Amino acid sequence: MTIETILVLNAGSSSIKFQLFKGEESVLSGQIDGLGASAWIKGKSAEGVTIMDRALSEEEAQNHNTALQVILALLKEFDPNLEVDAIGHRVVHGSSKYSAPVLVTEEVAAELETFNPLAPLHNPHNLAGIAGAKAAFPGKPNVACFDTAFHRTQEFKNEAYAIPTKYYDEGIRRYGMHGQSFHYIAEELHNVAPEVANGKVVVAHLGNGASMCAIENGKSVTTTMGFTPVDGLAMGTRSGLIDPGVIFYLIENKGMSAKEVANLLNKESGMKGLSGISQDMRDLENSDSPDAKRALDYYDNRIKRELGALVAVMGGLDAIVFTGGIGENSSQTRAGVCKGLEFLGVEIDEEANKARAKEAITISKGSSKVKVMAIPTNEEAMIARQTRAICEA
Numbered sequence: 001m002t003i004e005t006i007l008v009l010n011a012g013s014s015s016i017k018f019q020l021f022k023g024e025e026s027v028l029s030g031q032i033d034g035l036g037a038s039a040w041i042k043g044k045s046a047e048g049v050t051i052m053d054r055a056l057s058e059e060e061a062q063n064h065n066t067a068l069q070v071i072l073a074l075l076k077e078f079d080p081n082l083e084v085d086a087i088g089h090r091v092v093h094g095s096s097k098y099s100a101p102v103l104v105t106e107e108v109a110a111e112l113e114t115f116n117p118l119a120p121l122h123n124p125h126n127l128a129g130i131a132g133a134k135a136a137f138p139g140k141p142n143v144a145c146f147d148t149a150f151h152r153t154q155e156f157k158n159e160a161y162a163i164p165t166k167y168y169d170e171g172i173r174r175y176g177m178h179g180q181s182f183h184y185i186a187e188e189l190h191n192v193a194p195e196v197a198n199g200k201v202v203v204a205h206l207g208n209g210a211s212m213c214a215i216e217n218g219k220s221v222t223t224t225m226g227f228t229p230v231d232g233l234a235m236g237t238r239s240g241l242i243d244p245g246v247i248f249y250l251i252e253n254k255g256m257s258a259k260e261v262a263n264l265l266n267k268e269s270g271m272k273g274l275s276g277i278s279q280d281m282r283d284l285e286n287s288d289s290p291d292a293k294r295a296l297d298y299y300d301n302r303i304k305r306e307l308g309a310l311v312a313v314m315g316g317l318d319a320i321v322f323t324g325g326i327g328e329n330s331s332q333t334r335a336g337v338c339k340g341l342e343f344l345g346v347e348i349d350e351e352a353n354k355a356r357a358k359e360a361i362t363i364s365k366g367s368s369k370v371k372v373m374a375i376p377t378n379e380e381a382m383i384a385r386q387t388r389a390i391c392e393a
């Protein structure tokens with residue numbers, strides 16, 4: 001089956017992001033926000049022409065199904081003769097079973113529902129997006145592309161927690177996330193830095209959520225996120241790595257419920273909790289407050305600690321790649337992380353590091369043993385690529 005036009009959907013709890021691809025090229029993108037309340041749709045072509053920018057009616061904003069009808073109308077407005085050949089979906093969790101994307105049959109859809117407890121904040125919405133797309137595009141193939149799939153190459157020693165293995169067997173494992181982004185960067189390195197593409201690379205995906213991945217020969221060796229996205233680095237509002245003893249203490253001595261602790265660690269911690277100012281990196285970089293400076297220093301230091309661990313596990317380092325909103329744009333974070341890493345062979349070119357990575361940039365000196373780059377990620381392009389591969393197989 002030849003696939004020309006692919007719609008990529010990323011359905012969240014109250015939003016649906018969408019992007020339309022013709023071949024490898026993105027021709028249209030947009031999103032619906034505020035589902036369930038006062039929702040709004042925005043969509044524009046790759047040339048920047050606004051196709052739709054309006055509120056949804058109460059009826060349209062009811063659920064993912066009704067919202068998808070509005071996306072359908074937007075697509076028709078963009079191109080009245082448009083035929084969507086396949087739909088690629090971001091699905092956060094594929095459990096230990098899926099190490100690759102899968103065509104969503106009735107059977108697969110039922111199976112994916114059983115993964116909901118692994119990612120209760122994400123997977124049910126991703127699946128609602130799939131159900132909605134089935135109704136909106138009858139007969140067209142839907143492909144689930146998992147955030148966790150890329151990390152299924154991890155060996156037991158990197159994937160297991162040191163608790164009785166019956167829990168590992170039941171699925172309590174370090175799954176890792178941001179797989180689409182890491183996979184995209186691993187492939188992109190063949191275009192922009194082929195000399196390191198098959199080497200030992202640490203990729204730091206730094207957005208509101210953040211994780212790092214040790215990639216060797218294009219495959220994930222290990223990653224900083226674990227069973228859930230709260231593990232690893234300090235993030236916008238998530239704590240990252242924390243002694244589980246803190247959780248017991250909060251419950252037993254501070255009278256907090258499990259739900260309250262989950263809320264604390266997911267929504268009130270990270271940069272927001274540390275700075276007391278904002279979760280947004282731009283706010284912190286623009287602030288003169290010593291609390292903001294201390295939080296930023298903490299952020300860089302956590303990345304550095306994980307970098308050390310990832311490099312040690314790989315037994316070497318050929319390149320570091322920064323990506324995500326912070327990795328692509330914050331020269332301050334990149335400089336802060338790389339400062340003091342000369343012993344590893346990292347030499348940063350301060351001038352080159354001032355640039356924003358609108359496309360791949362190299363920020364290390366020519367003499368640097370380790371190549372350091374900032375590369376814009378493109379998770380949607382990766383989903384479109386995988387969807388095409390599955391449908392054309």
Ligand code: ADP
Nearest residue numbers: 206207208209279280281282324325326329330
């Ligand atoms: P998400 O994980 O939601 O996809 P992004 O990858 O877009 O998020 O990253 C959002 C983060 O990127 C925010 O903390 C934001 O402050 C940061 N960011 C965006 N632009 C800049 C910039 N020019 N300088 C520093 N940080 C930036």
